Amino acid sequence: MMTAIPVIPLTVGANRVIRGVRVPHVVGDPSLSVEKDRETAMRIVLTALRALQTPVDEPTLFEPAETPFDPSLILAKEATRAA
Amino acid sequence: MGTTIRVVHYINQFFAGIGGEEHAYHPLEVRDGPIGPGRALQQALGDQGTVVGTIVAGDNYFVEEQEEALPKTREAFDQLKPDLVVAGPAFEAGRYGLACALVCKLAGEQDIAAVTGMEPENVGVLTYRGDIFAVPTGISTSELASAMAKMAALGLKLSRGDVLGAALEEGYIPRGFRHPVIKEQLGYERAVEMLIARATDKPFISEVQVKSYESIAPAPPVESMSDAKIALVTSGGLVPRGNPDRLVSGHATDCFKYSIDGLDALSVDDWESVHGGFNTTFINTVNPNYVLPLPRGRELEKQGVFKKLYPNFFATTGNGTAVTDARRMGAEIAEELVEAGVNGVLLVAT
Numbered sequence: 362m363m364t365a366i367p368v369i370p371l372t373v374g375a376n377r378v379i380r381g382v383r384v385p386h387v388v389g390d391p392s393l394s395v396e397k398d399r400e401t402a403m404r405i406v407l408t409a410l411r412a413l414q415t416p417v418d419e420p421t422l423f424e425p426a427e428t429p430f431d432p433s434l435i436l437a438k439e440a441t442r443a444a
Numbered sequence: 445m446g447t448t449i450r451v452v453h454y455i456n457q458f459f460a461g462i463g464g465e466e467h468a469y470h471p472l473e474v475r476d477g478p479i480g481p482g483r484a485l486q487q488a489l490g491d492q493g494t495v496v497g498t499i500v501a502g503d504n505y506f507v508e509e510q511e512e513a514l515p516k517t518r519e520a521f522d523q524l525k526p527d528l529v530v531a532g533p534a535f536e537a538g539r540y541g542l543a544c545a546l547v548c549k550l551a552g553e554q555d556i557a558a559v560t561g562m563e564p565e566n567v568g569v570l571t572y573r574g575d576i577f578a579v580p581t582g583i584s585t586s587e588l589a590s591a592m593a594k595m596a597a598l599g600l601k602l603s604r605g606d607v608l609g610a611a612l613e614e615g616y617i618p619r620g621f622r623h624p625v626i627k628e629q630l631g632y633e634r635a636v637e638m639l640i641a642r643a644t645d646k647p648f649i650s651e652v653q654v655k656s657y658e659s660i661a662p663a664p665p666v667e668s669m670s671d672a673k674i675a676l677v678t679s680g681g682l683v684p685r686g687n688p689d690r691l692v693s694g695h696a697t698d699c700f701k702y703s704i705d706g707l708d709a710l711s712v713d714d715w716e717s718v719h720g721g722f723n724t725t726f727i728n729t730v731n732p733n734y735v736l737p738l739p740r741g742r743e744l745e746k747q748g749v750f751k752k753l754y755p756n757f758f759a760t761t762g763n764g765t766a767v768t769d770a771r772r773m774g775a776e777i778a779e780e781l782v783e784a785g786v787n788g789v790l791l792v793a794t
Contacts, residue, residue, distance in 0.1 A: 362791045362792075362793050363737075363790065363791065363792045363793065364792075364793040364794075365794070370793065374658065374659050374660045375660075376660060376662035376663070377662070381792070384722045384723075384794050385722050385723045385724065385725065385726045385727070385734070385794070386726045386727075386731075386734040387680070387734060387735060387792050387793070387794055388733070388734055388735070388736075388737040388740070388792060389731065389733070389734045389737075391726055391730050391731065391734075399739075399740075402733070402734075402737055402739075402740050403740050403743070405737070406737050406740040406741065406744065406790065407744075409790050410669060410674075410744070410749065410750065410788075410790075413665065413666045413669070413672075413787075413788040414665050414666050414669055415665055416662075416664070416665045417662045418662060419659075419662075434743060434744065434747060434749070435743065
């Protein structure tokens with residue numbers, strides 16, 4: 362679960378919690394450049410995939426900042442305006 | 445002395461003496477008077493109520509064949525004309541607990557007072573908490589007599605139409621409702637007394653009952669991400685622009701499924717959030733993908749980080765949603781995704 366307020370899902374028992382940016386833009390940051398915004402979102406999604414692959418035995422927080430990041434995972438061109 | 449009320453008792457095949465699991469599909473039948481634990485019920489009611497009939501059904505029958513069991517139960521109510529329905533107690537038996545809860549819920553819908561008893565974590569009360577009055581029991585049938593006494597007392601109150609006090613005072617499992625009450629003491633006085641009691645290790649009862657959540661066993665990790673099918677789910681109120689299914693802005697009881705097949709990103713022209721609990725400006729004017737990371741999902745899919753994105757996403761509004769509704773919606777979503785062979789879910793919660 363990606364969320365801007367990890368304490369709530371951690372309290373109510375969600376087992377894999379990923380820290381997002383802000384409530385109105387959990388996966389991304391419109392205050393950044395388009396490239397950085399994409400990178401932020403990609404880091405969060407990659408962290409979610411890392412969480413899915415990690416065994417846990419209790420509600421656990423996964424930090425995007427701790428996820429190894431490969432910039433090549435962001436495609437250079439994107440067809441749509443909604444990035 | 446008041447009049448004697450008519451009481452109908454619901455029990456399963458086991459307590460009726462028909463048999464165990466091998467008779468769990470025993471169809472619903474009505475018998476005269478009390479049987480099995482109904483005798484303890486009659487004793488507890490004393491001269492205030494008479495057990496006029498007993499509805500008996502197998503646990504599997506009642507839970508799995510509700511389309512048949514519920515109308516038959518209603519017929520039995522019509523025939524027996526109870527003032528009060530008592531179901532169980534079911535203790536920790538899950539299907540029996542569900543059946544008891546369904547019987548009480550149905551009685552309530554017919555304006556018949558109803559009470560059951562079960563262990564507070566029984567799926568029956570977890571599922572229908574707000575629809576039923578259930579006395580908490582332990583897990584052992586040796587508590588039958590004491591449980592029945594509590595159920596009878598509560599049932600008699602309900603059948604008289606008495607206004608019930610708080611769950612903990614009246615001895616039923618909290619139903620998740622709050623009612624305004626007038627207290628003699630002002631709030632700050634009560635708060636200070638509680639604080640002093642706490643500081644001096646004296647007992648006190650908080651007026652805000654913090655609900656303890658069940659712990660959920662974590663799913664095992666995805667073994668091979670490159671072979672995994674991944675689904676997207678959001679509680680960010682994301683819907684096609686115009687909100688064709690009329691998803692509500694809060695206290696949602698429904699979730700909806702939308703196709704993202706062939707889409708690489710969500711456009712603000714076609715999607716919007718109807719969530720009433722956060723500022724949706726960014727979602728609705730800049731980028732709906734902030735509540736559903738479809739573009740990043742597509743990139744990772746194309747690069748083979750995982751195998752496939754599930755072609756539908758699920759959306760609800762996670763704003764004031766009741767836990768029971770959330771649990772049900774989650775189960776519905778999980779059922780479809782498991783059936784489709786999805787290995788992992790990326791859920792965005794706003």
